Amino acid sequence: MQHEYEVVIVGGGGAGLMAALYASKGAKTAVLSKLYPVRSHTGTAQGGVGAALGSEEDDRPEWHTFDTVKGSDYLGDQDAIEFMCKQAVDTVYELEHMGLPFNRTPEGRIAQRPFGGHTNNETGKPVRRAAYAADRTGHMILQTLYQQCIKNNVTFFDEFQVLDLLVRDGVACGVVAVELATGELHTFHAKAVIFTTGGWGRVWEITSNAHSYTGDGVAVTMRRGIPAEDMEFFQFHPTGIYRMGILITEGVRGEGGVLINDEGERFMERYAPTVKDLASRDVVSRAMYLEMREGRGIGGQRYLYLDVRPETVNKYAQIDGRTFPDGSPYRVTAADILAKLPDIIDFCRTYMDVDPVMQPMPVQPTAHYAMGGVPTDMHGHVVIDEENKIMPGLYAAGEVACVSVHGANRLGTNSLLDIVVFGKEAGIRAAEYAQGVDFTPLPEDPQGYVREQLEALRSADGTEVAANIRREMQVAMFDHVSVFRTEEGMQEALEKIRELKDRFRHVRAGDPGHIFNTDVLEAWELGCMLDIAEVTAVSALARKESRGAHAREDFPKRDDKRWLKHTLAYLDRKGVSLRYKPVTITRFKPKERTY
Amino acid sequence: MEVTLRILRYNPETDKKPHYETYTVEAEPNDQVLDLLNRVKWYQDGTLSYRRSCAHGICGSDAMRINGVNRLACKVLVKDVGTKITVEPILGLPVIKDLIVDMEPFFEHYRSVMPYLVNDDPPPQRERLQTPEQRARFDDTTKCILCAACTTSCPSFWASGEYVGPAAIVQAHRFIFDSRDQAGPERLKILNNRMGIWRCHDIYNCTDACPREIEVTKAVGEVKMAIATGKIE
Numbered sequence: 001m002q003h004e005y006e007v008v009i010v011g012g013g014g015a016g017l018m019a020a021l022y023a024s025k026g027a028k029t030a031v032l033s034k035l036y037p038v039r040s041h042t043g044t045a046q047g048g049v050g051a052a053l054g055s056e057e058d059d060r061p062e063w064h065t066f067d068t069v070k071g072s073d074y075l076g077d078q079d080a081i082e083f084m085c086k087q088a089v090d091t092v093y094e095l096e097h098m099g100l101p102f103n104r105t106p107e108g109r110i111a112q113r114p115f116g117g118h119t120n121n122e123t124g125k126p127v128r129r130a131a132y133a134a135d136r137t138g139h140m141i142l143q144t145l146y147q148q149c150i151k152n153n154v155t156f157f158d159e160f161q162v163l164d165l166l167v168r169d170g171v172a173c174g175v176v177a178v179e180l181a182t183g184e185l186h187t188f189h190a191k192a193v194i195f196t197t198g199g200w201g202r203v204w205e206i207t208s209n210a211h212s213y214t215g216d217g218v219a220v221t222m223r224r225g226i227p228a229e230d231m232e233f234f235q236f237h238p239t240g241i242y243r244m245g246i247l248i249t250e251g252v253r254g255e256g257g258v259l260i261n262d263e264g265e266r267f268m269e270r271y272a273p274t275v276k277d278l279a280s281r282d283v284v285s286r287a288m289y290l291e292m293r294e295g296r297g298i299g300g301q302r303y304l305y306l307d308v309r310p311e312t313v314n315k316y317a318q319i320d321g322r323t324f325p326d327g328s329p330y331r332v333t334a335a336d337i338l339a340k341l342p343d344i345i346d347f348c349r350t351y352m353d354v355d356p357v358m359q360p361m362p363v364q365p366t367a368h369y370a371m372g373g374v375p376t377d378m379h380g381h382v383v384i385d386e387e388n389k390i391m392p393g394l395y396a397a398g399e400v401a402c403v404s405v406h407g408a409n410r411l412g413t414n415s416l417l418d419i420v421v422f423g424k425e426a427g428i429r430a431a432e433y434a435q436g437v438d439f440t441p442l443p444e445d446p447q448g449y450v451r452e453q454l455e456a457l458r459s460a461d462g463t464e465v466a467a468n469i470r471r472e473m474q475v476a477m478f479d480h481v482s483v484f485r486t487e488e489g490m491q492e493a494l495e496k497i498r499e500l501k502d503r504f505r506h507v508r509a510g511d512p513g514h515i516f517n518t519d520v521l522e523a524w525e526l527g528c529m530l531d532i533a534e535v536t537a538v539s540a541l542a543r544k545e546s547r548g549a550h551a552r553e554d555f556p557k558r559d560d561k562r563w564l565k566h567t568l569a570y571l572d573r574k575g576v577s578l579r580y581k582p583v584t585i586t587r588f589k590p591k592e593r594t595y
Numbered sequence: 596m597e598v599t600l601r602i603l604r605y606n607p608e609t610d611k612k613p614h615y616e617t618y619t620v621e622a623e624p625n626d627q628v629l630d631l632l633n634r635v636k637w638y639q640d641g642t643l644s645y646r647r648s649c650a651h652g653i654c655g656s657d658a659m660r661i662n663g664v665n666r667l668a669c670k671v672l673v674k675d676v677g678t679k680i681t682v683e684p685i686l687g688l689p690v691i692k693d694l695i696v697d698m699e700p701f702f703e704h705y706r707s708v709m710p711y712l713v714n715d716d717p718p719p720q721r722e723r724l725q726t727p728e729q730r731a732r733f734d735d736t737t738k739c740i741l742c743a744a745c746t747t748s749c750p751s752f753w754a755s756g757e758y759v760g761p762a763a764i765v766q767a768h769r770f771i772f773d774s775r776d777q778a779g780p781e782r783l784k785i786l787n788n789r790m791g792i793w794r795c796h797d798i799y800n801c802t803d804a805c806p807r808e809i810e811v812t813k814a815v816g817e818v819k820m821a822i823a824t825g826k827i828e
Contacts, residue, residue, distance in 0.1 A: 035646075035648055035654075035656070036656075036698065036702075036741075038654075038655065038740070038741050039646075039648050039649075039654040039655060039656050040654070041648070041649065041654075043649070043653050043654055043740070044649050044651070044653045044654070053721075093718075093720075093721055093722055096722040096723060097714075097718040097722075097723065098712060099711065099712025099714075099770075099773070099775065099776075101730060101733070101734070101737050101773070102722075102730075103727070103730065104725050104726060104727045104729075104730045105727075106726075106727065107724070108724035108725050108726050108727075109721075109722060109724065110722050133737070134734075136653075136737075136738070139653060139738075139740070140737065143737075144712075147710055147711035147712070148711060150706055150710060150711055151709075151711040181691060210648040210649040210650065210654065211647055211648055211649075211650055212648045244651075246651045343653075346652075346808070347651060347652075350652070350670055350672075351625070351651070351672075465637070465638070466637070467637030467638060509641060510640065510641025510642060511641045511642040511644075513606060513608045513609070513642065514608065515606070515607060515608055515691065515692050516644045516691060516692045516693075516695050517644075518636075518644050518645075519636070519641035519642065519644075
């Protein structure tokens with residue numbers, strides 16, 4: 001079946017819905033999601049959305065800008081970061097006007113809490129910048145944007161999974177999607193396509209990410225010759241539930257929780273003397289690995305404690321001299337913790353039989369967020385080479401995109417900010433573009449490549465099982481391309497991935513049917529992840545320095561002279577080739593990064 | 596340990612009617628029922644179909660009947676339900692395949708209650724002010740993830756799919772009691788009809804089914820009271 005829309009948005013999470021709200025004002029728009037939009041991964045974000053509202057204390061967008069540049073380990077593009085942090089204030093108010101139920105201060109303003117890496121630039125102390133709705137801020141953003149889409153009659157194709165991007169003469173002109181309920185292929189002819197498909201944490205064994213976070217958008221665009229930028233930078237969030245990886249928000253530490261090792265020591269003081277447990281995520285995850293390597297994991301095991309019991313919080317708040325905005329000493333009760341972190345407490349009770357107001361939580365770093373992705377400029381245009389050449393008609397926003405505002409390490413709360421600011425920008429720009437151009441004719445046999453891929457998964461000899469290959473990939477990536485990296489380890493992982501790619505050709509989906517054939521689609525997603533794993537390992541091997549989330553034991557220092565540049569990885573039948581492009585530096589010259 | 600999973604299967608491409616199939620899988624007490632379904636799908640029978648995404652009770656994809664009650668498969672652990680587990684699709688919505696039901700009638704009810712903030716005053720430059728108490732008034736119903744566990748546990752909904760159902764009422768409640776909203780009376784009017792809120796007979800299945808621990812029956816009661824008294828407070 002064929003459809004025609006001026007703007008087609010692929011992905012129904014926060015970035016996609018924000019893009020849809022704006023694109024649909026000026027162009028005939030459709031949103032395609034492989035889920036129901038309200039199932040999207042945005043909904044699992046917990047702690048807050050960053051904006052220098054100054055509801056609770058002095059704060060400024062310029063401080064937010066500098067913190068983000070520093071957090072990125074100077075790999076973020078400073079013009080884009082400045083744009084995002086300025087837009088943040090109005091955009092968060094806009095969410096409030098849409099109905100988002102933020103927590104409130106006693107004065108009725110949007111409540112804000114401290115988060116890792118966000119500081120008052122004059123004192124260096126943590127600043128309350130994360131606007132929040134309990135510990136379900138992402139859920140409330142997703143719900144609110146979906147509500148607004150209903151109010152504004154946005155057109156949705158729910159449970160349509162996009163498997164290919166259509167390009168003709170260098171211009172994006174549509175996508176091919178499978179309708180899950182029937183198995184039928186649909187061609188969507190479009191003037192502009194916006195990818196908002198999110199990340200790919202499922203490449204790793206322990207992850208906070210949803211099963212559906214398989215990187216389809218990056219894989220599909222790479223297969224059409226579009227590079228992937230900075231793929232070696234993947235964030236490990238310090239606090240995932242031990243073995244399960246489920247996210248425990250940094251907001252726990254924002255509310256005063258601390259990390260504790262087997263000796264009962266609050267070890268972050270040694271690694272980040274000024275902000276301690278609220279250092280940025282790469283710093284905290286590395287500190288945790290070092291503690292565990294030194295045998296100070298709890299009982300010598302691969303986890304540490306995150307302690308938010310009121311007595312612990314109050315003890316360290318007193319030591320740190322922490323105060324409430326009115327200057328009185330910071331004190332919490334069990335009821336305060338329950339009110340501000342209800343979902344975290346529910347997760348711990350459900351999955352671990354741990355009650356966080358009575359017991360510390362066992363945590364370990366968990367694969368969490370892709371800083372890299374489809375290269376874009378700050379208006380959402382996809383750019384395809386080192387000169388930032390735009391591919392007409394193609395846009396990307398949110399986690400799938402690499403603007404780059406997160407550089408080598410993202411600050412907490414900047415992902416929810418990214419999706420609303422750049423989702424909106426991409427939506428506006430795509431609609432403007434669509435109004436000024438005609439439809440580019442579709443290429444011949446637009447569904448051919450998708451049919452070929454699905455046919456291969458239905459007709460292979462079946463000597464390999466997708467789940468085994470997926471498992472082996474996840475283990476190899478978690479062991480060797482994670483918090484700390486070495487040449488040998490990454491080489492081993494890369495060889496493993498290449499072996500798995502060969503074996504993948506023998507995978508046959510066990511379900512021969514058409515209706516909701518999630519078996520064939522899971523296998524197809526595995527193919528996406530294998531491509532992503534390969535590109536990640538190749539990009540990481542090449543970068544011989546340590547920066548942000550890419551920490552090499554054999555090259556422990558940042559090397560601005562050789563490596564202050566973005567990686568562009570191109571995938572073709574022969575493998576991966578790398579090119580590089582400069583980082584945009586405006587106001588902040590790179591300097592040493594300490595917390 | 597070994598767990599026996601009895602799953603109600605139906606594939607419209609091959610089956611005339613639904614039937615049970617039984618699988619045996621290895622499990623740990625802390626495994627989610629979703630983990631067991633994955634184990635069956637990945638290693639025993641790829642045709643088994645169900646929805647899932649976040650796997651920790653937030654996305655709302657995997658509501659199903661587990662040992663006869665509505666639960667999210669990712670929020671029920673083996674140690675909670677024992678080693679003999681029966682899994683069936685939620686009731687009251689047409690089954691498409693295995694554990695996957697047609698959610699469209701559910702979302703149609705959701706859309707019918709104006710599930711969005713209505714406020715036609717020009718917004719201020721900054722936020723609309725709201726006190727913590729005003730915000731707390733509707734906190735419970737903001738937790739809803741639209742998983743349909745409540746609506747499809749409701750005997751009134753089983754009796755008639757035209758009944759708007761508890762999830763839609765919860766969504767209406769979330770806006771009716773939001774101090775910033777102006778369309779409360781309109782929503783009350785929508786719910787005050789033959790297939791509206793009066794089909795609720797306080798059976799409490801919905802409250803038991805809610806994986807987010809929303810006090811669904813209480814929220815429905817507050818909306819009923821608002822209709823009866825004409826006062827939103």
